[in-house]
Amino acid sequence: MEAWQQLRRNFRELWQSFRGNRMGVIGLGLVISALIVAILAPWLTPYSPQQVMRDENGRGLTFAPPAVHPPLGTDDGGHDVWAQLVFGARISLTVGFLAGFIAMFVGSFLGILAGYFGGWLDNLLMRITDVLLVIPDLPLMLVLVATIRQMQLKISPITVLILVIGLLYWTSTARLVRSQVLSIKERQFVARARAIGAGHAHIIRKHILPQVMPLIVANTVLILSTAILIESGLAFLGLGDPTKPSWGTMLNFAFDRNAISNGAWWFYLPPGLAIVWVSLGCVLLGNVLEEMLNPRLSGHHLEGEAHIIKPGEQQ
Amino acid sequence: MGSGNYLLRKFAFALLTIFVVVIINFVLFRILPGDPVRAVIGRNVKISAEVQQSLREQFGLDKPVFPDQFLMTIRQWASGNLGVSWSLRRPVAEILISKLWNTLLLIGLGQILSIFFGVLLGLLAGWKRKTALDAGALTFSLIAWATPTFWLGIILLAAGSTWLGLPTGGILSPQNVGKPLHTVLPDLAVHLILPTLTLTILYLGEYMLIMRSSIVETLGEDYILTAKAKGLNQWQILWRHALKNAMLPIVTIIALNLGFTVSGAIYIETVFSYDGLGKLFQTALTKQDYPLLQGAFLLLAVSVILANMLADILYTILDPRVKAS
């Protein structure tokens, strides 16, 4: 209980100092605004993402520039790009967030177990992360996704993406959490708790978890940005769901359907900017959180010279 | 003695990892549904039962998956036989080798440029911490990190071809394809500008960030103060004392980044239709050419693993501490 209250207090303090950090606030703003757009998507556009826009003769309006069809023109399929963009936010963010959370849960769980219990479990886990670290991730994911889809397990392409990303990106979290748990384990209050006969589950829940929680939060935010970038990449390579276009899928269509030759910048610029928007937000946020939890060196020896106050100089 | 042990451990680890990759590769492609023989034949052809049977025997599909097919596959892979591509109807190993050099050229150039400029920028940013230079470099790196590789490629491609008249893809202009390389170097260079620039921008940010924090940490060490107390000026301190110490983590990062580099190659070669391994991987993926996909994955993974091992060895040469411990 006490530890959790401490945690709440820590979060409040964190928030206090966070508010003063410009980078962090910008990052949070970027992420939240994207979330709001995703949630409000149906109210932000009169069109559905599947709807074909038409000219006055009722013919499909493809590759229409923004001047012809505001605000962002139409794509190769005659869809409203703005509608695709705001509904795409739902898909991109869903995949990013769910995959990120899976990675967080798996990573934290395994990291805590490994750090707390040590021994062969720790060894095994560390070897697995070592191995996963050197296998190039994109080829592995592409091969995995392609294989899983080929097996026709009746899982939607989006679910496949979420699972593959989530289950491959837990290693960094696991390592981080493990080392943190290792250092907490050595502290006195854990030894004391163990001495009075507290069970493992109790110690983990009451003492370890609240201590590693802030770290997990910061790390998750960073993983989110990776997950969103990876999703966009896989979708760009054609592994997304073409009927539920995410930002990556939009770019896949733009590239495959000659948006460049058509000079349709309104088709390929917005989705990319949206991806940068969110992933930059997460990176800023995550970096700031990490810096706050784990302040690095405040200065170094070559930053300049001390100021010498000359006699008579007012200070 | 100690360093021998260290190297042995690294070697054993590389072997273990390669073994894991081989197993992943084998298992993944064996759990695919459908008859590989039918898939070879495709939609367009009728083929008699006897021919199908002989193909099946050719692929070893009449034997049990484990251990026969597995051992047979490993024996084949070890001898450099990666099978025959379904879509290109050529030995996979031969195709891979023909594309390898193009990719090495692109990745090599991108890495060298990004390491050089990334380290330099990181050094300056870390040294001149909290100046406009530092803030600018930091912002640039974060944005570069947050930008999808392929999208940056698309933007540069569209902008470069529209405004600068740069080629939109390939390695050489049509009229130069097939000519001896030394006569077309300028054309090759022009084609390399955009993909290399994309790669450089992306990796540069990462190297800059790492170098920056590494140099800040190094410059906070006591021996830097010693150097200052010795009367060395800032440049002397940076060059003689800080650089080597700060560069050491970079070596490891470069190695660990190789996987990331491979990802970049897949995206960039796809966007710039650059005829290398990354493009090949993407083609194999869209054509569902499994032998090719399998071979490309094996090659990419094994290269990265071996490169990691090499980086470890390099590290022992650079850092006296590792060599002895």
Add this chain to the structure above:
Amino acid sequence: MYRTLLFGLLVLVLLTACTTSQPSTTETAPSTSPQAPAQPSTSQEPVTLRVGWPGFPDTLNPAYAFLTESYTMFDYIYSTLATESQSGEYVGLLAESWDVSDDGLVWTFKLRPNVRWHNGEPLTAEQVVWNLNAFIQNPDGWVTNSGYVAGFVEARVVDETTIEIETEYPISNMAYRVSFLYIVYPPDFEGFATPAELQNFTNFNAIGSGPFKLASLDKDQRIIILETNGDYFDGHAKIDRVIYQTFDNSDAMIQALKVGDIDLIGEVPDSAFAAVSAFENVKAISLPGRSITELIINSAPADHDPKPNRNPALEDPQVRLAIATAIDKQDLVDVVLQGNGTPGVTIIPPTLGGGFWFNSDIQDVKFDLDEANRILEEAGYVKGSDGVRAKGNVRLEMRLQYASDQPNYPRTAGMIANWLAQIGIKATPESVDPDSLVVATNPNADYDLVIWGWGADPDPDFMLSVMTSSQYVEGGWSDSGYSNPEYDRLYLEQQKAIEPEERQKIVWKMQEMVFNDRPYIVLWYGNILQAYRSDHFTGFIESLLGIDSFQSLMNVEPVR
């Protein structure tokens, strides 16, 4: 110091690697020296037509070739007895004329004299007969030819310039059949013991007798250089060389045309056609072609083995009608093809035989979502709370799969799913690679709806054969599983109907049956989209053979 040294070394290794990898990859045909100009009279730079295309032939061996790029090359390099002309009828190539016996079982071909191989040797009647008999006797080896010699018994030499083909039954489309039988140089093909050996032979140093000869083929750089065959029996081209270069990306190819690096694009993507049309000094051509794109409805017989796995509602003709009524084909053409096509009706494209075979009497169902809803309502399918119709425990929920290799199928699937959703049918689009799709449709019969397409042959026979029940066996052409004894009977009948009008009647009837039973809902007939530099070359023949047909290239000349 070693740091810089290391980097220096790396660069060096990369550069030398590139230079050394170069020469080993080019294969040069031994018969010709690439430098020698085709026409001895020209002393200056040879006139070269540069063509960009998205693929590359997998082989130059006609025994076992599937990619269209291979067939493009076959037409340049090899000759056939007869060939299709720009206007759609068959004309002689190696054969000057041909005749059939009164019983329709023996065909006599009169060969041109003085035809030579690219290596200068004369092409003899024995060699032609050797080819034909090889196709007939070794169908497992000559896999791609075997369909065209079905029903052939034997080929014989009559005299130096005359050969005979004996058939088992009368064959109505002999000229069409022999137009796909490329005559290869026998010494290159005699040594193969097994079908597999023959199939693995790529013949990348091909010797033929066609209007162009292979000068070099580089399968790593993916570049093919053809030279005009100065000894060709039917005159020779006005250009000296044709270079085919592969582009992995259509935007890059289009850019190359725009700046004049290439002179011709044989296949402009529909999504870029408008952009290409606007280029200066470029002529873009959109001509009706022979391809059809269809929505396949699983029509496999209930007793098929394995048992069909599909939504049972698809067996209901009213559901099929409703689906057909809910698809706006004009909209698909406008949006997906950006206008470059025609809404589809029957399985025979209107271009076949100049429109002779296309049943123009058939009236397509009109796109009308209300009507489609009404049909389903009437057939007893009631909308549930989730908007999906159901009758009893049969919900109108189905897979909508499409081949992953066509960039316009995802858009098509999206639009169709959207229309079907509005009539209470939930269709889930899914991209499937073509190989898996082959297995899913035939023999597994494990699908509901599939979007796919065919490139039709000039003769209606092939498209008609796709719907016969005898083709619905493993390895057969049928994917819908359509089974109609009357249709099967008519199919055999049209094969033997030597009289064109008589055959036309049967062919029209068959189209009507397929249209009414709807194993296929034909979505559109696609156009051939091509473009060339009008400031570089002129004289292209615009026909449904494409401006890159060998007849067209023989007519092309540079703009002075």
Add this chain to the structure above:
Amino acid sequence: MSESTPLLSVRHLSTFFELSGNVKAYALEDVSFDVYPYQTLGLVGESGCGKSTTLMSILRLLPPNAHISGQVLFKGVDLLALSEEEMRAYRWKEIALIFQSAMNALNPVMRVDEQILEAILLHRLLPREQAWQRVQELLDLVGIAPQRGRQYPFQFSGGMRQRAMIAMALACSPSLLFADEPTTALDVMIQAQVLELLKNIQKRLGLAIVLVTHDLGVVAELCDQVVVLYGGKVAEYGSVDAIYNSPQHPYTQKLLEAFPDLHRPTASLASIPGTPPRLTDLPSGCRFEPRCFARLERCRHEPPALREVGEKHYAACHLLEEKENLLE
């Protein structure tokens, strides 16, 4: 230079750090002392009292948020009036520095002899050949076999590292050596050896040493003069005899009480209740007042001035004034 003129005269040295949020930390205030040739001055006090800051202020090695004022006269030159460029010529050549932890003070990826050589070459004292010769001599002097100079610092034991550091400090034959807690990180046996070495070297080379330590045992053994710092101010300053035999400041008295046995200087300073003041929040009166056992009312408001309490023996405490008043 005669023995009577100080080598280094520190006058009114004050240093404060500007921290974020416009907070200032007053690390040193009005510190004055003299160092004479051939002598050792001890700077003692608890952690954070300004000992190291004094050295760093003199050498001007503090970060840019430090503000230094006062005078530092070295051989008659005010070091605080020099440009950075000119200052560099004084570093190491005239004033060398030994750090507390030689592990971190030596560059881990540079061979030990090269690090020593670097200092000699930098100040252009000898040509390369002779400089190498000198490196060997220096290693020999501190008791390291010269061939071990080829090794890296991590291959040395703690004591050897400190010896190497000393050899490096002597490289340019400085006239003044700053030793910042040179033995703290070492175990007792090695401590004694290193101190012995320092003593010998001083005798042989005749340099002046400023020794920073919180170890009064070391002070008694090595020093001639002692400056006791508390909270950035001089509490007491005088000869080692005067300080040990008649400590005047309550802080000095307590400090000495904490070390009943000068040969077992391991007891903790925590035996003085309370903690040193925070430099950002200094008491307005005497800085020791909150912990003082003999505080007066005025101690709380009025900072005491340094007053002479014996020959060249100064202390800053209001009690002394009271005592004087009583005597009068």
